Amino acid sequence: MAKLIPSPPCAGLLPKTIGSLAIREVDVGPITLIAPFSGGGSATSDVLKAEFGFGFPSPNRALGENPRIAWFGLNQALLMGAACPALPQAACVDQSDGWVIVCLEGAKVQDVLARVVPIDLRAPVFKQGHTARTLVGHMHGAVTRMGDQRFELTAMRSMAATLVHELERAALGVSARSSQ
Template sequence: MVKLIAQTACAGLLPKTIGSVTVTEVDAGQVTLIAPHKGQQKAVSAALKTSVGVGFPAPNRSVGTGPRTVWCGKEQALLIGAPCPSLAGAACVDHSDAWAIVQIDGADTVAVLARLTPIDLRANVFKRGHTARTLIGHMTGGITRLGAQSFEVMVMRSMAETLVHDLTQAAENIAARAQNAG
Protein backbone atom coordinates (compact mmCIF):
# COMPACT_ATOMS: atom_id res chain seq x y z
CA MET A 1 0.00 0.00 0.00
CA VAL A 2 1.38 3.39 -1.00
CA LYS A 3 1.54 5.79 1.88
CA LEU A 4 0.33 9.21 0.73
CA ILE A 5 1.53 12.34 2.47
CA ALA A 6 -1.17 14.96 3.05
CA GLN A 7 0.01 18.47 2.23
CA THR A 8 -1.76 21.72 2.96
CA ALA A 9 -2.23 24.21 0.08
CA CYS A 10 0.61 26.50 1.17
CA ALA A 11 3.01 23.81 2.42
CA GLY A 12 6.59 25.03 1.99
CA LEU A 13 5.45 28.59 1.21
CA LEU A 14 4.35 29.89 4.60
CA PRO A 15 4.72 31.21 7.31
CA LYS A 16 6.43 34.47 6.37
CA THR A 17 7.11 37.69 8.22
CA ILE A 18 7.74 40.76 6.08
CA GLY A 19 8.09 44.13 7.79
CA SER A 20 5.24 44.42 10.27
CA VAL A 21 3.11 41.78 8.57
CA THR A 22 2.94 38.06 9.28
CA VAL A 23 1.32 35.64 6.85
CA THR A 24 0.41 32.16 8.10
CA GLU A 25 -1.58 29.35 6.60
CA VAL A 26 -4.90 28.38 8.16
CA ASP A 27 -5.50 24.66 8.20
CA ALA A 28 -9.27 24.79 7.91
CA GLY A 29 -9.97 21.09 8.34
CA GLN A 30 -13.29 20.04 6.93
CA VAL A 31 -14.95 22.60 4.63
CA THR A 32 -18.41 22.23 3.08
CA LEU A 33 -20.21 24.50 0.64
CA ILE A 34 -23.85 24.86 1.67
CA ALA A 35 -26.41 26.20 -0.81
CA PRO A 36 -29.96 26.21 0.60
CA HIS A 37 -32.73 25.42 -1.83
CA LYS A 38 -35.20 28.15 -2.69
CA GLY A 39 -37.09 29.26 0.41
CA GLN A 40 -35.16 26.89 2.68
CA GLN A 41 -32.55 29.27 4.09
CA LYS A 42 -34.27 29.81 7.46
CA ALA A 43 -34.81 26.07 8.02
CA VAL A 44 -31.20 25.31 7.00
CA SER A 45 -29.93 28.03 9.33
CA ALA A 46 -31.93 26.61 12.24
CA ALA A 47 -30.69 23.07 11.53
CA LEU A 48 -27.08 24.31 11.37
CA LYS A 49 -27.48 26.19 14.62
CA THR A 50 -28.82 23.09 16.37
CA SER A 51 -26.12 20.72 15.18
CA VAL A 52 -23.01 22.91 14.74
CA GLY A 53 -23.83 25.96 16.88
CA VAL A 54 -23.66 28.57 14.11
CA GLY A 55 -26.43 29.64 11.74
CA PHE A 56 -26.37 30.43 8.03
CA PRO A 57 -24.67 33.83 7.63
CA ALA A 58 -26.27 36.94 6.17
CA PRO A 59 -24.69 38.21 2.93
CA ASN A 60 -21.16 39.57 3.48
CA ARG A 61 -20.95 38.19 7.02
CA SER A 62 -19.29 35.31 8.83
CA VAL A 63 -20.55 33.66 12.02
CA GLY A 64 -18.58 31.91 14.76
CA THR A 65 -14.90 31.40 15.54
CA GLY A 66 -14.58 27.66 16.24
CA PRO A 67 -16.80 25.92 13.77
CA ARG A 68 -17.87 28.84 11.58
CA THR A 69 -19.90 29.73 8.55
CA VAL A 70 -18.60 32.23 6.00
CA TRP A 71 -20.85 33.69 3.32
CA CYS A 72 -19.26 33.11 -0.09
CA GLY A 73 -21.76 34.12 -2.75
CA LYS A 74 -25.42 34.60 -3.51
CA GLU A 75 -27.29 32.11 -1.28
CA GLN A 76 -24.09 30.18 -0.55
CA ALA A 77 -21.85 29.79 2.48
CA LEU A 78 -18.92 27.66 3.60
CA LEU A 79 -19.09 25.65 6.81
CA ILE A 80 -15.52 25.53 8.10
CA GLY A 81 -14.05 23.39 10.85
CA ALA A 82 -16.90 20.97 11.47
CA PRO A 83 -18.40 17.96 9.72
CA CYS A 84 -21.47 18.93 7.72
CA PRO A 85 -24.70 17.72 9.31
CA SER A 86 -27.43 16.18 7.22
CA LEU A 87 -29.36 19.14 5.77
CA ALA A 88 -32.54 18.24 3.93
CA GLY A 89 -33.13 21.67 2.41
CA ALA A 90 -29.70 22.37 0.99
CA ALA A 91 -27.12 21.20 -1.51
CA CYS A 92 -23.90 20.37 0.35
CA VAL A 93 -20.59 19.90 -1.44
CA ASP A 94 -17.34 18.85 0.23
CA HIS A 95 -14.74 21.61 -0.26
CA SER A 96 -12.12 20.23 2.14
CA ASP A 97 -8.63 20.82 0.67
CA ALA A 98 -10.23 22.93 -2.09
CA TRP A 99 -9.24 26.29 -0.61
CA ALA A 100 -5.97 27.98 0.21
CA ILE A 101 -6.66 30.00 3.35
CA VAL A 102 -4.13 32.37 4.89
CA GLN A 103 -4.23 34.70 7.86
CA ILE A 104 -2.52 38.08 7.73
CA ASP A 105 -1.69 39.97 10.91
CA GLY A 106 0.19 43.12 11.74
CA ALA A 107 0.13 46.89 11.71
CA ASP A 108 0.33 47.28 7.92
CA THR A 109 -2.16 44.54 7.04
CA VAL A 110 -4.77 46.92 5.62
CA ALA A 111 -2.14 48.76 3.58
CA VAL A 112 -0.88 45.46 2.12
CA LEU A 113 -4.34 44.17 1.23
CA ALA A 114 -5.34 47.55 -0.19
CA ARG A 115 -2.69 47.01 -2.87
CA LEU A 116 -4.47 43.86 -4.02
CA THR A 117 -8.20 44.38 -3.61
CA PRO A 118 -10.62 47.12 -4.71
CA ILE A 119 -12.87 46.89 -1.62
CA ASP A 120 -12.92 49.41 1.23
CA LEU A 121 -11.15 47.75 4.19
CA ARG A 122 -11.31 50.64 6.64
CA ALA A 123 -12.33 49.54 10.13
CA ASN A 124 -15.48 51.67 10.24
CA VAL A 125 -16.74 50.12 6.98
CA PHE A 126 -15.37 46.57 7.02
CA LYS A 127 -15.75 45.38 10.61
CA ARG A 128 -14.88 42.19 12.45
CA GLY A 129 -17.09 39.40 11.15
CA HIS A 130 -17.54 41.11 7.79
CA THR A 131 -16.54 39.12 4.75
CA ALA A 132 -16.46 39.95 1.05
CA ARG A 133 -16.20 38.08 -2.19
CA THR A 134 -13.94 40.21 -4.29
CA LEU A 135 -10.75 40.40 -6.34
CA ILE A 136 -7.34 39.66 -4.83
CA GLY A 137 -4.94 40.71 -7.55
CA HIS A 138 -6.24 38.89 -10.61
CA MET A 139 -7.95 36.18 -8.57
CA THR A 140 -11.45 35.96 -7.20
CA GLY A 141 -11.52 35.09 -3.55
CA GLY A 142 -12.78 35.95 -0.12
CA ILE A 143 -11.54 38.40 2.51
CA THR A 144 -12.76 38.24 6.11
CA ARG A 145 -11.85 40.56 8.97
CA LEU A 146 -10.87 38.62 12.11
CA GLY A 147 -9.72 41.53 14.26
CA ALA A 148 -8.35 45.08 14.25
CA GLN A 149 -5.18 44.09 12.37
CA SER A 150 -6.04 40.59 11.36
CA PHE A 151 -7.61 39.28 8.16
CA GLU A 152 -8.22 35.96 6.48
CA VAL A 153 -7.85 35.63 2.72
CA MET A 154 -9.02 32.62 0.76
CA VAL A 155 -8.68 31.60 -2.88
CA MET A 156 -9.08 28.29 -4.67
CA ARG A 157 -6.24 25.89 -3.81
CA SER A 158 -4.77 25.90 -7.33
CA MET A 159 -3.88 29.58 -6.82
CA ALA A 160 -2.09 29.15 -3.48
CA GLU A 161 1.33 29.98 -4.88
CA THR A 162 0.04 33.07 -6.71
CA LEU A 163 -1.70 34.24 -3.53
CA VAL A 164 1.51 33.91 -1.48
CA HIS A 165 3.49 35.60 -4.27
CA ASP A 166 1.07 38.55 -4.51
CA LEU A 167 0.89 39.00 -0.73
CA THR A 168 4.68 38.77 -0.42
CA GLN A 169 5.25 41.35 -3.12
CA ALA A 170 2.70 43.77 -1.65
CA ALA A 171 4.13 43.34 1.86
CA GLU A 172 7.71 43.87 0.60
CA ASN A 173 6.65 47.08 -1.16
CA ILE A 174 4.99 48.41 1.99
CA ALA A 175 7.98 47.39 4.14
CA ALA A 176 10.41 49.09 1.73
CA ARG A 177 8.41 52.30 1.81
CA ALA A 178 8.37 52.24 5.63
CA GLN A 179 12.14 51.72 5.65
CA ASN A 180 12.79 54.57 3.22
CA ALA A 181 10.48 56.91 5.12
CA GLY A 182 12.35 56.13 8.37
Protein backbone atom coordinates (compact mmCIF):
# COMPACT_ATOMS: atom_id res chain seq x y z
CA MET A 1 0.00 0.00 0.00
CA ALA A 2 1.14 3.54 -0.72
CA LYS A 3 2.50 5.45 2.23
CA LEU A 4 -0.12 8.07 3.05
CA ILE A 5 0.91 11.51 4.21
CA PRO A 6 -1.16 12.83 7.09
CA SER A 7 -2.78 16.17 6.33
CA PRO A 8 -4.09 18.28 9.22
CA PRO A 9 -7.57 19.80 8.67
CA CYS A 10 -6.28 23.38 8.91
CA ALA A 11 -3.19 22.91 6.74
CA GLY A 12 -2.52 26.21 4.97
CA LEU A 13 -5.13 28.03 7.08
CA LEU A 14 -3.58 28.21 10.54
CA PRO A 15 -1.77 29.37 12.67
CA LYS A 16 -2.84 33.00 12.53
CA THR A 17 -2.69 35.99 14.81
CA ILE A 18 -5.38 38.64 14.45
CA GLY A 19 -5.11 41.57 16.80
CA SER A 20 -4.28 40.06 20.16
CA LEU A 21 -5.87 36.73 19.31
CA ALA A 22 -3.77 33.71 18.38
CA ILE A 23 -5.56 30.92 16.52
CA ARG A 24 -3.80 27.62 16.07
CA GLU A 25 -4.76 24.09 15.28
CA VAL A 26 -4.46 21.45 17.99
CA ASP A 27 -3.41 17.92 17.14
CA VAL A 28 -4.86 15.95 20.02
CA GLY A 29 -3.93 12.56 18.58
CA PRO A 30 -6.50 9.79 18.37
CA ILE A 31 -10.13 10.72 19.05
CA THR A 32 -12.72 8.13 20.09
CA LEU A 33 -16.40 8.73 20.63
CA ILE A 34 -17.57 6.73 23.64
CA ALA A 35 -21.31 6.14 24.08
CA PRO A 36 -22.11 3.84 27.02
CA PHE A 37 -24.91 1.36 26.47
CA SER A 38 -28.06 1.63 28.55
CA GLY A 39 -26.98 1.02 32.16
CA GLY A 40 -23.32 0.78 31.17
CA GLY A 41 -22.25 4.19 32.39
CA SER A 42 -20.64 3.21 35.67
CA ALA A 43 -18.83 0.16 34.25
CA THR A 44 -17.42 2.36 31.47
CA SER A 45 -16.42 5.01 33.98
CA ASP A 46 -14.60 2.41 36.11
CA VAL A 47 -12.45 1.21 33.20
CA LEU A 48 -11.58 4.78 32.21
CA LYS A 49 -10.70 5.66 35.79
CA ALA A 50 -8.36 2.68 36.11
CA GLU A 51 -6.71 3.48 32.78
CA PHE A 52 -6.46 7.28 32.81
CA GLY A 53 -7.43 8.51 36.28
CA PHE A 54 -10.67 10.15 35.09
CA GLY A 55 -14.11 8.64 34.66
CA PHE A 56 -16.88 9.33 32.18
CA PRO A 57 -17.57 13.07 32.40
CA SER A 58 -20.87 14.48 33.61
CA PRO A 59 -22.73 16.77 31.19
CA ASN A 60 -20.88 19.96 30.21
CA ARG A 61 -17.59 18.89 31.79
CA ALA A 62 -14.14 17.94 30.48
CA LEU A 63 -11.53 16.01 32.46
CA GLY A 64 -7.78 15.51 32.19
CA GLU A 65 -5.19 17.32 30.08
CA ASN A 66 -3.41 14.81 27.88
CA PRO A 67 -5.10 12.40 27.40
CA ARG A 68 -8.42 14.03 28.14
CA ILE A 69 -12.10 13.33 27.85
CA ALA A 70 -14.85 15.83 27.06
CA TRP A 71 -18.59 15.37 27.34
CA PHE A 72 -19.97 15.49 23.82
CA GLY A 73 -23.73 15.19 23.99
CA LEU A 74 -26.30 13.09 25.78
CA ASN A 75 -24.49 9.96 27.03
CA GLN A 76 -21.52 10.62 24.76
CA ALA A 77 -17.95 11.74 25.31
CA LEU A 78 -14.82 12.22 23.20
CA LEU A 79 -11.65 10.58 24.45
CA MET A 80 -8.68 12.45 23.02
CA GLY A 81 -4.98 11.75 23.03
CA ALA A 82 -4.97 8.04 23.84
CA ALA A 83 -6.03 4.77 22.30
CA CYS A 84 -9.43 3.72 23.59
CA PRO A 85 -9.27 0.82 26.06
CA ALA A 86 -11.64 -2.13 25.70
CA LEU A 87 -15.02 -0.91 26.94
CA PRO A 88 -17.49 -3.81 26.74
CA GLN A 89 -20.33 -1.63 28.08
CA ALA A 90 -20.01 1.11 25.49
CA ALA A 91 -20.03 1.77 21.77
CA CYS A 92 -16.65 3.20 20.78
CA VAL A 93 -16.08 4.80 17.39
CA ASP A 94 -12.74 6.05 16.08
CA GLN A 95 -13.36 9.62 14.94
CA SER A 96 -9.73 10.77 14.77
CA ASP A 97 -10.21 12.12 11.24
CA GLY A 98 -13.68 13.49 11.93
CA TRP A 99 -12.99 16.64 13.92
CA VAL A 100 -10.98 19.80 13.71
CA ILE A 101 -9.88 21.34 17.00
CA VAL A 102 -8.54 24.87 17.21
CA CYS A 103 -7.16 26.75 20.17
CA LEU A 104 -7.95 30.43 20.66
CA GLU A 105 -5.81 32.43 23.03
CA GLY A 106 -5.63 36.12 23.83
CA ALA A 107 -6.89 38.91 26.04
CA LYS A 108 -10.00 39.44 23.87
CA VAL A 109 -10.83 35.78 23.33
CA GLN A 110 -14.22 36.05 25.06
CA ASP A 111 -15.19 39.05 22.94
CA VAL A 112 -14.35 37.11 19.80
CA LEU A 113 -16.24 34.02 20.93
CA ALA A 114 -19.24 36.14 21.90
CA ARG A 115 -19.65 36.80 18.17
CA VAL A 116 -19.82 33.16 17.14
CA VAL A 117 -21.03 31.16 20.17
CA PRO A 118 -24.53 31.88 21.57
CA ILE A 119 -23.81 30.93 25.20
CA ASP A 120 -22.36 32.78 28.18
CA LEU A 121 -18.62 31.98 28.31
CA ARG A 122 -17.65 34.44 31.03
CA ALA A 123 -15.37 32.99 33.70
CA PRO A 124 -17.81 32.94 36.65
CA VAL A 125 -20.30 30.90 34.61
CA PHE A 126 -18.07 28.90 32.27
CA LYS A 127 -15.05 27.80 34.29
CA GLN A 128 -11.95 25.83 33.41
CA GLY A 129 -13.01 22.24 32.78
CA HIS A 130 -16.40 23.32 31.47
CA THR A 131 -17.39 22.29 27.97
CA ALA A 132 -20.55 22.79 25.93
CA ARG A 133 -22.10 21.46 22.77
CA THR A 134 -23.43 24.51 21.02
CA LEU A 135 -23.30 26.50 17.80
CA VAL A 136 -20.02 27.77 16.40
CA GLY A 137 -21.11 30.28 13.80
CA HIS A 138 -23.59 28.29 11.73
CA MET A 139 -22.17 24.89 12.68
CA HIS A 140 -22.80 22.41 15.43
CA GLY A 141 -19.67 22.22 17.52
CA ALA A 142 -18.25 22.28 21.00
CA VAL A 143 -16.38 24.82 23.09
CA THR A 144 -14.14 24.07 26.08
CA ARG A 145 -12.40 26.48 28.43
CA MET A 146 -8.73 25.54 28.79
CA GLY A 147 -7.52 28.54 30.79
CA ASP A 148 -8.19 32.17 31.70
CA GLN A 149 -7.71 33.38 28.15
CA ARG A 150 -7.67 30.09 26.27
CA PHE A 151 -10.50 28.13 24.66
CA GLU A 152 -10.73 25.17 22.34
CA LEU A 153 -13.35 24.84 19.63
CA THR A 154 -14.33 21.56 18.01
CA ALA A 155 -16.11 21.40 14.66
CA MET A 156 -16.52 18.88 11.87
CA ARG A 157 -13.32 18.40 9.91
CA SER A 158 -15.04 19.00 6.58
CA MET A 159 -15.96 22.46 7.89
CA ALA A 160 -12.42 23.46 8.92
CA ALA A 161 -12.20 26.27 6.35
CA THR A 162 -15.60 27.62 7.40
CA LEU A 163 -14.55 27.52 11.04
CA VAL A 164 -11.37 29.47 10.33
CA HIS A 165 -13.32 31.94 8.19
CA GLU A 166 -15.90 32.56 10.95
CA LEU A 167 -13.17 33.03 13.56
CA GLU A 168 -11.17 35.36 11.32
CA ARG A 169 -14.20 37.57 10.74
CA ALA A 170 -15.03 37.69 14.42
CA ALA A 171 -11.43 38.41 15.44
CA LEU A 172 -11.05 41.12 12.78
CA GLY A 173 -14.23 42.79 13.99
CA VAL A 174 -13.08 42.78 17.59
CA SER A 175 -9.57 44.02 16.80
CA ALA A 176 -10.90 46.79 14.49
CA ARG A 177 -13.18 48.10 17.23
CA SER A 178 -10.64 47.87 20.02
CA SER A 179 -8.04 49.88 18.04
CA GLN A 180 -10.35 52.90 17.72
